[in-house]
Amino acid sequence: MADAIRLPKDRADQLRQLAQNMDDSTISAAVGRLMQMAREQGLVEHGIPSVQINALSDGLAIRFDEGDTFGFTFSSVQELSDSICPVSSW
Secondary structure, three states: OOOOOOOOHHHHHHHHHHHHHOOOOOHHHHHHHHHHHHHHOOOOOOOOOOEEEEEEOOEEEEEEOOOOEEEEEHHHHHHHHHHHHHHHOO
16 A cells, blocks of 8 residues: 655655656656665665665675575666566556
8 A cells, every 4th residue: 555745845846847857657656766766875775675685896696585695687687677576566
């Protein structure tokens, strides 16, 4: 279930402008992109319990449930992401 967030009018207007300039169709999509940028800068966690993700120069190192660490190229990470995203919207 979605949560509603109340914002001052000027912040809501800024989010609408941001969404429009980012070619996103909704404010939610624009906020999602802001969160992605914040995760990339290490400002917020990725939000997946028991998964560690570290950026490398040529991809990502991902460790699941305290197991072995696996390296992924950026293209294989994109394929993994593309396969997960449709499922997560169920």
